[in-house]
Amino acid sequence: MSNQAIVVEDLVKTFKGDVKAVQGISFEVEDGEFFAFLGPNGAGKSTTIQVLTTLLNPTSGSVTVSGFDVGKDPISIRREIGVALQETGIDPSLTGRELLEMQARLFGFSKHDAKNRAQELLDLIHLAEDGDRKVGKYSGGMRRRLDLSLCLVHRPKILFLDEPTTGLDPYNRNAIWDEIRTLNREFGTTIFLTTQYLEEADQLADRISIINKGKIVASGSSQQLKKTVGMDVIDLSFQQNEDAEKAKEVLSSWTKDYRLTNGELTLYVDNGAYLLPDMVRKLDKEGIPPISLNLAPPTLDDVFLQVTGEHLEEKAVIKQEGVVSP
Numbered sequence: 001m002s003n004q005a006i007v008v009e010d011l012v013k014t015f016k017g018d019v020k021a022v023q024g025i026s027f028e029v030e031d032g033e034f035f036a037f038l039g040p041n042g043a044g045k046s047t048t049i050q051v052l053t054t055l056l057n058p059t060s061g062s063v064t065v066s067g068f069d070v071g072k073d074p075i076s077i078r079r080e081i082g083v084a085l086q087e088t089g090i091d092p093s094l095t096g097r098e099l100l101e102m103q104a105r106l107f108g109f110s111k112h113d114a115k116n117r118a119q120e121l122l123d124l125i126h127l128a129e130d131g132d133r134k135v136g137k138y139s140g141g142m143r144r145r146l147d148l149s150l151c152l153v154h155r156p157k158i159l160f161l162d163e164p165t166t167g168l169d170p171y172n173r174n175a176i177w178d179e180i181r182t183l184n185r186e187f188g189t190t191i192f193l194t195t196q197y198l199e200e201a202d203q204l205a206d207r208i209s210i211i212n213k214g215k216i217v218a219s220g221s222s223q224q225l226k227k228t229v230g231m232d233v234i235d236l237s238f239q240q241n242e243d244a245e246k247a248k249e250v251l252s253s254w255t256k257d258y259r260l261t262n263g264e265l266t267l268y269v270d271n272g273a274y275l276l277p278d279m280v281r282k283l284d285k286e287g288i289p290p291i292s293l294n295l296a297p298p299t300l301d302d303v304f305l306q307v308t309g310e311h312l313e314e315k316a317v318i319k320q321e322g323v324v325s326p
């Protein structure tokens with residue numbers, strides 16, 4: 001018996017018009033593991049999840065889920081997995097309870113068992129009080145919790161979640177995090193989660209792969225990934241781009257490890273707290289004082305910045321404009 005829930009080898013997915021959405025990625029997810037696929041908009045996360053859940057055929061490469069090949073045995077895979085995708089077509093005139101019971105009946109539960117399962121799930125995702133309200137009246141956060149519960153009806157071994165918290169406010173995001181964590185820790189459900197929020201991957205996942213432009217650019221636990229960056233990260237912003245450029249020259253004797261993006265200079269150093277006052281004094285003396293400075297241990301955004309030369313966070317914020325209130 002294999003203890004690999006998911007094995008992906010050299011997966012390629014190309015769409016019409018030569019759009020290379022996924023360009024030869026390989027990774028494995030173990031049974032019971034919480035795995036996060038982190039990347040900006042358009043990186044290839046949804047495409048990958050759709051191949052793994054048998055909704056899209058791969059162009060090439062090999063993919064097995066729960067030991068079954070996606071091309072040869074999609075039916076067996078569908079029995080073992082639960083899938084919550086970004087767009088779900090739910091009838092707004094039905095109640096949460098009705099939808100859960102209907103889903104249970106579709107999975108072959110008797111009427112009596114379907115009722116019990118619906119109640120269990122409403123309790124699990126803290127929707128018991130709203131179970132008899134029409135879904136059309138649910139808030140964004142409640143809808144996401146219902147989406148999550150709908151894919152748990154048949155007690156899947158592996159759960160696929162495609163950006164389950166995109167557009168949610170922090171309160172609802174945290175509520176979803178708690179629920180997913182419980183599923184993983186208490187029920188041993190393997191989780192494959194895609195997200196554009198580094199904090200989400202950081203907080204939840206045992207292991208993270210960062211995907212950018214269809215390729216995996218870094219993999220490991222959050223700790224391992226951050227260790228690749230170095231000890232401390234100093235961010236300095238300046239009034240003008242030329243000042244940042246000049247500051248880089250001025251500070252080059254302290255570190256050669258830096259990034260320069262839009263008037264912001266990021267320095268990777270050991271012993272940042274010790275060096276920072278001297279650096280600021282030097283910049284002052286040169287007539288280019290920073291307008292803001294920040295010293296912090298590395299984040300996953302720093303990992304992303306190092307491997308791609310771009311920030312992950314800024315892109316995520318742009319997509320978050322239409323925030324859904326609780």
Ligand SMILES: Nc1ncnc2c1ncn2[C@@H]1O[C@H](COP(=O)(O)OP(=O)(O)OP(=O)(O)O)[C@@H](O)[C@H]1O
Nearest residue numbers: 015016019021040041042043044045046047048196
């Ligand atoms: N059905 C399709 N036909 C053509 N191109 C597609 C199709 N689906 C996705 N793409 C393209 O493939 C690339 C990867 O898209 P994908 O949706 O997998 O990214 P993503 O990481 O999930 O992004 P997001 O965070 O915005 O959901 C993008 O360039 C996208 O435009």
